[in-house]
Amino acid sequence: MDIRPYQAKLIEKTKQSLLNGHRHVLVQSPAGSGKTITMAEIAKSATDKGNRVLFVVHRQEIIQQVTRTFDNWGVNMSLCDIGMIQTVTRRIAKMKTPQLILCDEAHHSLATSYKRVFRHFDNATLVGFTATPVRLSGKGLGDVYDDLIIGPxxxxxxxxxxxxxxxxxxxxxxxxxxxxxxxxxxxxxxxxDDAVKIRAVFGDVLKTYRTVADGTKTIVYAHNVQASIDIAKAFNCAGYHAQQVDGKTPAEKRKEAMVNFRSGKTQILVNAELYGEGVDVPDCQTVIMLRPTDSLTLFIQQSMRGMRYRPNKRAIIIDHVANVYRFGLPDTDREWSLKDRPKQEKHRGKSDGPAIKSCPKCYGIVPAQVKQCPLCGYSFRADGTDLEVDPTAKLKKVDKKVFKIVADYSKTKYGQMKAEDAESPEDMYAIAKARGYKPGWAYHQIVARGWLKERKRA
Known part of the structure; x- marks a missing residue:
């Protein structure tokens, strides 16, 4: 592999920043843009000059991936230490002093363990890399870094x-x-747990997958361990080969799961608390998000996991938890800074992304100005009554008198109906009742179809 032009530009900007007197430089580059290769080139340049390099990461899987890449790139591994931040912190007194520290997923740099390493080797140059230089707290990374290099x-x-x-x-x-x-x-x-009723949505998760992503290699992000187990079981019962892993899965089993996924033996990899950062799976095509988050970093890392480039590949992102309404699309342009962020911006970063809307037929997220959905061909109404509402906004109280209560809805016709089968708001509320959904789900579906506005005009 050769260094890509934008990677070479990032390296040149980083060197220039160091020459200008900055000692702690943060490099922002999008997920999937090849940060590991960029860091490998920087590490090679350092070890070629006889300088020692310390590379700190936060997951075991990333260590193996980085070690392999650095070795293949020609880094002198006898001068390069690669370790998890927890291990480095424990052994810090016995470690050889580096001249250069490379920090992967550097948005973690404000953590106590990272700061301890940086302080201990305070004469070393520090270069951090991240796709999202922003913290949930809104605290800027300027406490650690004194310059920010922006990537493509x-x-x-x-x-x-x-x-x-x-x-x-x-x-x-x-x-x-x-x-x-x-x-x-x-x-x-x-x-x-209260918001994501996994057992109640199995049918819809499977149906959406079959409709827009059937047969593709898929990573599913669940909100907890039990949910990931249940989801994997549902996919297996439906005839797919799914495997479940989580943060407590033994290292060897996690390694086996990734090997099976990369080889194609496992088609759907369901996880909780894993694969959010740094793991490179180029042939993953589809991501299913069943983990709501208010973290821009987590959203970007998860949503873009299937966007590693392959010729003729088109990634599919299925967001069942309304994350897109909080952050916009993954490719929304954002302004990054080392400064603290105002309270209203602390989770998202400043963004002037284009307006979007949701297709009421296929639920595809498309630019607000389009008149026809490019995914399914649906023609949007000129008066806008069919536009999707933001489900993260406060839902109005539902009038439960809108439909007649039946003793056991699961035994009625509504128990066998899907949202698209509804012909009226009353039908939608009845389907929600039969399937164990909250009334807010029905309200959301009703507004998405424009029925609420039509009834008000009437």
């Missing part, structure tokens, strides 16, 4: 065949009103 935009990488183009579908299957943030900023485990 995602849409440029797609247009120049360095990332795969994508189709984005967002059929929301959760009760967003249930989501509650913790003191750290992201949603609490309990609120995600």
């Amino acid at each position: 935009q995602i849409d440029w990488l797609i247009n120049n065949h360095f990332l795969a183009p994508f189709d984005y579908y967002a059929p929301t299957l959760i009760d967003v009103e249930k989501l509650k943030r913790t003191s750290t900023g992201d949603y609490s485990n309990k609120s995600m």
Whole structure:
């Protein structure tokens, strides 16, 4: 492999920044843009001059991947130490002093363990890499880094065949009103359990997959371990070969799962607490998000996991948890900074992305100005009554008198109906009742079809 032009430009800018007197430089480059290769070239240049390099990561899987890449790139591994931040912190007193520290996924740099390493080797040059230089707390990374180098935009990488183009579908299957943030900023485990009723949405998850992504290699992001187990079981029962892993899965089994996925033995890899950052799976085509998040970093890492470039590849992103309504599309242009962010921007980064809307037929997310959905051909109404609403907004209280309550809805015709079978708001509420969904789900579907506005005009 050769260094790509934009990677060479990032390296040149980094060197110039160091020559200008900056000692801690942060490099922003999108997910899938080849940060490991860029770091390998920097490491090779350092070891070629006899300088020692320390590379810190936060997951075991990334160590193996980075070691292999660095070795193949020609880095003098006798002068390069690669380790998890926890291990480096424990052994710091016995380690040889590096002249250069490379920090992967550098948005973690404000953590105590990272700062301890940086302080211990305070004479070393530090170069960090991240796709998203932003923290959930809104705290800027300027406490650690004194210069920020900005990489290419995602849409440029797609247009120049360095990332795969994508189709984005967002059929929301959760009760967003249930989501509650913790003191750290992201949603609490309990609120995600309340919002994401996994067993109630199996049918819709499978149906969407069959409709827009059937047969593709897929990574599913679940919101907790039990959900990931249940989802994998549902896919296996439906005839697909799915495998489940999570943060507590033994290392050897996790390695086996990835080998099976890369070889094609496993078609669908369902995970919780894994594969959010740094793991390179170029032939993954589809991502299914069943983990709501208010973290821009997590959203970018998960949504773009299937966008590694392959000729003629088109990535598919299926977002069942309304993440796109919080952050926009993955290729939305964003402004990055080392400064602290205002409260209203702390989760997202400043963005002036184009307006989007959701197709009421296929739930594809498309530019607001299009008159026909490029994914399914649906023609949007000129008056806008069929436009999707933002399901993260506060849902109005549902009038439960709208439909007649039946003792056991699962035994009625509504128990066998899907959302697309509904012919009226009353039907939609009845389907929600029969399938165990919250009334808010029915309300969301009704507004998406324009029925609520039509009834009001009437």
